[in-house]
Amino acid sequence: MAVNTTALGLAVVLSGAIAVFHYVRGTEWESAPDISEEVLERRAASVPETDFPEPYNRSIGGGGAAPAAAVGGEAAEEGELEGETTQGGSGPGDIPEDEVEYFEVEFAKQGETVELPNNQPILDSGEDEGFDLPYACRQGQCVSCAGHITDGPSEDFVEHDNQEMLSGDEIDEGYTLTCVAYPRDDFTLETGEAP
Numbered sequence: 001m002a003v004n005t006t007a008l009g010l011a012v013v014l015s016g017a018i019a020v021f022h023y024v025r026g027t028e029w030e031s032a033p034d035i036s037e038e039v040l041e042r043r044a045a046s047v048p049e050t051d052f053p054e055p056y057n058r059s060i061g062g063g064g065a066a067p068a069a070a071v072g073g074e075a076a077e078e079g080e081l082e083g084e085t086t087q088g089g090s091g092p093g094d095i096p097e098d099e100v101e102y103f104e105v106e107f108a109k110q111g112e113t114v115e116l117p118n119n120q121p122i123l124d125s126g127e128d129e130g131f132d133l134p135y136a137c138r139q140g141q142c143v144s145c146a147g148h149i150t151d152g153p154s155e156d157f158v159e160h161d162n163q164e165m166l167s168g169d170e171i172d173e174g175y176t177l178t179c180v181a182y183p184r185d186d187f188t189l190e191t192g193e194a195p
């Protein structure tokens with residue numbers, strides 16, 4: 001009986017010690033400190049400030065630099081465009097009225113032959129005649145306004161002012177971009193014909 005009492009006492013003491021140990025460990029545990037704010041601030045401090053308003057002014061990740069480059073690029077492009085405009089002073093569209101020549105152009109699909117001036121794009125002249133002609137950019141940068149000159153290589157009959165879409169072969173086959181093509185001879189044109 002005496003042994004059992006001692007064993008029981010020991011068990012009680014041990015259980016208590018384990019409980020206390022478990023409790024102490026449980027209360028002393030702490031999670032790792034949250035340093036995310038500190039990290040963000042450090043990264044932000046490493047990126048130069050910009051003057052751009054949100055949403056472009058992304059101080060983290062260097063996002064502010066891209067708009068700066070874009071703005072610089074636009075400025076450069078504007079400069080180039082201005083330069084082109086200045087140089088464009090000698091294009092076919094600048095032929096003075098007293099020097100303008102007219103050429104007979106047959107619009108095959110419309111069934112009409114009209115005299116077109118050589119200082120106006122064929123597209124504009126056709127529209128002046130009341131023809132419903134296809135177009136999109138009006139700058140020689142798509143093929144929406146393309147037509148086909150049936151008499152031979154298109155540049156034997158028109159002058160292209162800054163067409164950027166047709167290859168040399170396509171021009172040799174007679175294709176033309178009517179929004180930037182100025183007549184320089186008589187010819188027959190099929191509108192709405194792209195290569």
Ligand code: FES
Nearest residue numbers: 136138142145179
């Ligand atoms: S309309 Fe786009 S090239 Fe003529």
